[in-house]
Amino acid sequence: MxxxxxxxxxxxxxxxxxxxxxxxxxxxxxxxxxxxxxxxxxxxxxxxxxxxxxxxxxxxxxxxxxxxxxxxxxxxxxxxxxxxxxxxxxxxxxxxxxxxxxxxxxxxxxxxNEEQIAQVVQWSNVAMEIADKWQQRQQRSGAVKGRY
Structure with a gap:
């Protein structure tokens, strides 16, 4: 080839x-x-x-x-x-x-002031008792006058 x-x-x-x-x-x-x-x-x-x-x-x-x-x-x-x-x-x-x-x-x-307060309370109680008794007395004497 x-x-x-x-x-x-x-x-x-x-x-x-x-x-x-x-x-x-x-x-x-x-x-x-x-x-x-x-x-x-x-x-x-x-x-x-x-x-x-x-x-x-x-x-x-x-x-x-x-x-x-x-x-x-x-x-x-x-x-x-x-x-x-x-x-x-x-x-x-x-x-x-x-x-x-x-x-x-x-x-x-x-x-x-505890002691003074206690005294004031005691005197107040006394004053109230006196006022109550005074009123009772006034009422009694008014009742007596009203009868006569």
Missing amino acids: DWSILGWIALIIAAVGFLVACIAVAIVLFSVKKNLDYVAETLDGMDGQIQGITRESTDLLHKSNRLVEDVQGKVEKLNSVVDAVQGVGYSVQNLNTSVDRVTNSITTNISE
Whole structure:
């Protein structure tokens, strides 16, 4: 055989191999193109969803900011109420302290003047007995005058 025929056969085999390789690469590229198209569609859908989420997040952030401002305003108003209640608490505490002092003073005075108080009570009882007897006598003498 001639080397030139062998060269032509090798060239034909190489050309057929190159053609098969090109067809295989084309098939792979078409498959990759389909997958990339699918990925692009998915990303477009995700882009729309992400924009929707971004809008909702922005709206939620604005609402949260308004809510925080509202709560801060109410807290400031509540601070004045707490201050007023604290003032009432101080007043009640001062009143309790004053009542304790007065009670202690009265208890001390009663303890110191216990004997004198007992004497006043005894004299009061005597005075009431005398007044009762006086009334009884007046009634008796009025009854006696009424008979005559």
